[in-house]
Amino acid sequence: MNQVKIINVYRKYGLKIVKGYMQYVWDDKGNKYLDCHTNYGAAFLGHCNPKIVKPIVEQLNKLMMIPYSINNDARDKVLKDLSKILPKKLSYVFFQSTGTEAVEAALKFSRKASKKKKIIAFENAFHGRTMGSLSVTWKPKYREPYQPLIPRVVFARFNNVEDVDKVVDEETAAVIVEPIQGEGGINVATREFL
Numbered sequence: 001m002n003q004v005k006i007i008n009v010y011r012k013y014g015l016k017i018v019k020g021y022m023q024y025v026w027d028d029k030g031n032k033y034l035d036c037h038t039n040y041g042a043a044f045l046g047h048c049n050p051k052i053v054k055p056i057v058e059q060l061n062k063l064m065m066i067p068y069s070i071n072n073d074a075r076d077k078v079l080k081d082l083s084k085i086l087p088k089k090l091s092y093v094f095f096q097s098t099g100t101e102a103v104e105a106a107l108k109f110s111r112k113a114s115k116k117k118k119i120i121a122f123e124n125a126f127h128g129r130t131m132g133s134l135s136v137t138w139k140p141k142y143r144e145p146y147q148p149l150i151p152r153v154v155f156a157r158f159n160n161v162e163d164v165d166k167v168v169d170e171e172t173a174a175v176i177v178e179p180i181q182g183e184g185g186i187n188v189a190t191r192e193f194l
């Protein structure tokens, strides 16, 4: 049999994890681990957290998916809940499945709304692996094999206000910044810089 394998783009640790509960995961030999990785933070509220699993299962048993152009009660509830916690001036949202899609959408919205092309990103930033997100991601080893990417991206130094003043101008469509850089080494943006 031709055993199909996943493309070799990730380093392998020789570990097989078969289940998880909240902050712990178990391997195929029954060893228990504290999960400090949580799939790059995606499962940071815990594995199999009953508060997450229950509503998801309820929804899956009720309605699998429905396009944006058709109204839906579950989406209405999320919008209502978000309205309670978001600052007043943030009055529109756009639901996406992944981080990189959210970045793609933000880049597109900024271009369309501003009719400008220049985008400011920061050294050591990570915004995802699709072509747009990659264009605003710093590490050359991620970006270079896929060039040419989106043009007119300028990288400024993170937490350097003078740099930002120098590069943001009349042609700038967007500035994209992580409040805390993850991949870049857990660098916290100062209030003044943000």
Ligand SMILES: Cc1ncc(COP(=O)(O)O)c(C=O)c1O
Pocket: 040, 097, 098, 099, 100, 101, 103, 126, 127, 128, 129, 178, 182, 183
């Ligand atoms: C700051 C930041 N933005 C975007 C992404 C991309 O998110 P996703 O992996 O969900 O596409 C990541 C992923 O690690 C991230 O750390």
